[in-house]
Amino acid sequence: MPRFLLTRISSGLVVLLLVCLFTYLVFFALSPDPAVQICGKNCTPELIDQIRANLGLDQPFWTQFFLFVVGIFAGRTYGDGASTVDCAAPCLGYSFQSSQAVWDMIVQRLPVSATVAVGAAVLWLLAGLVGGLLSAVKEGTFLDRFTTGLTLTSMSIPNYVLALVLQYVLVVQLQWLPFPQAVAFADDPVQWFLNFVMPWIVLAVGYAAAYTRLTRANVLDVLRENYVRTAYAKGLPQSLIWRRHALRPALTPVVTIFGMDFAGLLGGALITETVFGINGVGKMAADSIARNDQPVIMGVTLLAGFLVVVGNIVVDVVYTAIDPRVRVNA
């Protein structure tokens, strides 16, 4: 097991390094000169050169990339002589726009994105599993066809449309939810919770639909397995056959997908956060793309890559607990 983990972690690191390189390459090749952006209106060529030197942008590509990677692990110092800025590890650089450390910006917003992701995940897991199971048990009935229709509709509604409709219906027309206000959890827990209700629903709907379909298909597949027939031939009670012989094999693939989806969402729900003005990682990414804030985009990309890699490793570990065939004898 430790050896298996070690292999997975090292291959994960390689993936992250490649993600890093690729992103860096894209921005190096495509983005306009950041020094000009930073310099602003009252700019002189000398000033631009000064900024480039401070940021290390005058270095060749590989040196810049190397310094960036080293900075993540060991921290780095920008500039030289009198005006130096120390960037402690893990250093992802500074935002061109706000001059804040990218790491700090991420740490600040990650809990918000996590709140959005966790709430949505609870909703879509509940809805998806219950919907899928019911649909499978009642295969071919009205309930099954209704659920199928509902999932298709849910999957085809874009997030932002649903968000606007919900806001209009729930807040403006029915007034079931208060108008969203920026509050801290400690100040007004109720308002805080209600703020998140709509984003949770909007985010969960698409996933819930996909999970319903997946669960239904898996359960129906497993019910056709020979070992379920064996269970019937043994005269086991129906409830035991469902619980023991159908559910566990059917839900194993759901674990995999969930690990990936959830990890991806922790890295920010770009559209939903932007539509609802939630100050999470996703909105930060959207904003920095619009402003071509390269260090922030790099940071968010790396974070997303990191979360997916970690999510994958966690799924693999969980898998060994669920499926005895995957257990490694070591």
Place this chain on the structure above:
Amino acid sequence: MTTETPSEALLQVRDLTVTFATPRGPLDAVRSLDLDLEPGGALGIVGESGSGKSMTSLAIMGLQPRAARRTGSVRLRGQELVGMSEAELRRVRGDRVAMVFQDPLSSLNPYYTVGLQIEEAYRAHRPGVTRREAHKVAIAALERVHIRDAAVRVNHYPHQFSGGMRQRVMIAMALSTEPELLIADEPTTALDVTVQAQILDLLQEIRHETGTGLVLITHDLAVVSEITDHIVVMKDGVCVERGAVEQIFTSPQHPYTQALLDAVPRIDDEIGELRAVAPSATPTNGGPA
């Protein structure tokens, strides 16, 4: 309804018909089949793929697919199984009638130890038995089918066994409740030849020791001839010939039976063309091909 003394026969099947509704009208997978088996007897059902022999075995236990309709009569020691409630059938399945299937790998649940799968079969029919007691029964059942280190193996998963060993596990599971009737549906088909012989020996041994009745379903005439005393030959869902093993082998009456016998390779065969069972050897009822 019947004038025979019902307690005599272990299994008496009369006019068993399994019908599927298809877009082109009803289709009989099994039609008007009669079977008889005395206590401790062994009956072979022989036929090619699609002849309805597996559907027969499932229909005896009421395990035919939901889309199928089962009519006729299936009596187990005189007790009618057709028309029984699902709850009553559940008490018969696995307890009085147990089944061994063709592919032991897919017929065992890969997520659970073989021990647990034997235990649950036993405990389903012995209310009040503790897990510990059932665990002992599972070990004894594995020893019974000659699995070495049964006390260790009982905690292993199906994928940790070889094909032949898996089939032994299936047999152990079926026998754990000491059933009156064991239905083995192609129990050796998925196994290689030497292992086949071992499994057949095991079935034979169990029959003699426990007096369990056996219905053996196979396409392999060599297999039935070794174990059973009576044979029913099926084609397209109907019985085309029945009789004692010697009789069928020495003087087959139906052209289909002759064709089946001819298709068995013999050691003194000249090397020539492979023999096939002619598709038009018998009038069919339009059953599944």
